[in-house]
Amino acid sequence: MEEAEQALIRVIGSKGLLAVLQAVKPASNKQASMVTITKDGMNIRWEDESKSLQSSIFLNSEVFAEFQVPWVRKTFGLHFHTFTDTLTVFASTSTSDLTIRYPGPNEELTFELVEAISEQQLCTYARINTLDLDLSPEISEYWQEPSSYFLAPGAMLREAIEDLEWAACSGAQTQGSVTVHLKRSPPSITLSASDAAELSIKLPVGDLAGFMCTEAEVYHKYKYKLMRAAFSNLPSAKEAATQMSTKVTVDSSGIMKVMHMVPLFGGGASQGNPLGPSGPNLSQGFSRRGSVHFFLLPQDVVIEYDGEDDV
Structure with a gap:
């Protein structure tokens, strides 16, 4: 070749x-x-x-x-x-x-x-060795506006999801759920679990880089194991954690999109928060960061990829 x-x-x-x-x-x-x-x-x-x-x-x-x-x-x-x-x-x-x-x-x-x-x-x-692989259509194809979002330090969200584990899960079971509740006025974001116990965590709105709630309230449940997969595997090094930004967006049907901007230290990562209220800001070092996206379906929602869907 x-x-x-x-x-x-x-x-x-x-x-x-x-x-x-x-x-x-x-x-x-x-x-x-x-x-x-x-x-x-x-x-x-x-x-x-x-x-x-x-x-x-x-x-x-x-x-x-x-x-x-x-x-x-x-x-x-x-x-x-x-x-x-x-x-x-x-x-x-x-x-x-x-x-x-x-x-x-x-x-x-x-x-x-x-x-x-x-x-x-x-x-x-x-x-x-590489493989021949066919994946399902992207969940993003089922996205429905309007959507609500908030921007927060990635380390804050990771800690909140990890703290909810004992309330969402019993023993080694990870079948519990996490409720995400956004409120427009006054602005608030609450993450809660009540399967094995009851625990609610209210995120400090003052520490957020952006927040928009398109309805008076947005309320959806997600499987805990999926939330853990989306938030709990982020780099834990202090330098990376303090510069890692996360944008969480929820569409009108409850589909959640999580975007982490992770700095690649050792490769010339620039300083600053690359996320503004409307998304990534290329002038603030996006090119020196890896963009990690997750799409989660709400609990009890299944997409039929042959053309019929429940979303």
Whole structure:
């Protein structure tokens, strides 16, 4: 295969890239994801086996030290855990640049790291077999306006969801639910659970970067395990936590969209909050952050992807 037909992606500080990818933690080690590479960047999409939760990670081309893509668009599947495990090996053994290429001779994704040791060059190489994969249509296609939203520090929301676990779940069971209650006047946001016990957490509105409630009240329930997946796997390092912003949007039918902007430290992440009242602000460092999205269906709502839906 001609080298010109390959995408070449060079990563500086693969630990930062790994931190963004670890915001998504599929329940099964065999869970597959769909990767799309375009000239604009790389998108990794995954869906929960219940099909009630979908996530995607978008990495802008400017995140990378080098991003050469000779074609308009290519899509392939791979096992998500295999991808992150491979990056973990490289991130733990060296701080040198990591080069990723696609496709290899057998349509695989390849990794190469070259480092100098005692005046000699050591090359570490790995490859991941890709898959043919079909995912369900995106939940976002069923989005209905008007929508309400709030913007908050990601660490605040992660802590709130983790605090609700004992009230939402009994023992090892994670089948409880979390109620999200937005009120327009006076502005308030309350997260509550009452399955194993009762607990309500009112978010401090003064600490929010933005808030809009399109109805007098917005009230929806979500499965706790899906809320935990969407909020509890964010980077916990102090530097990342203080600069991580999250926007939560709820449409008129209760579909929730969660967008985390996670800084890629070690790769030149800029300072400041990249989220304004209307969404990402490119002038404040969006290109140096990974964008992690989750779409959650409300409890007891199932989309029939053959064209009929309950939303």
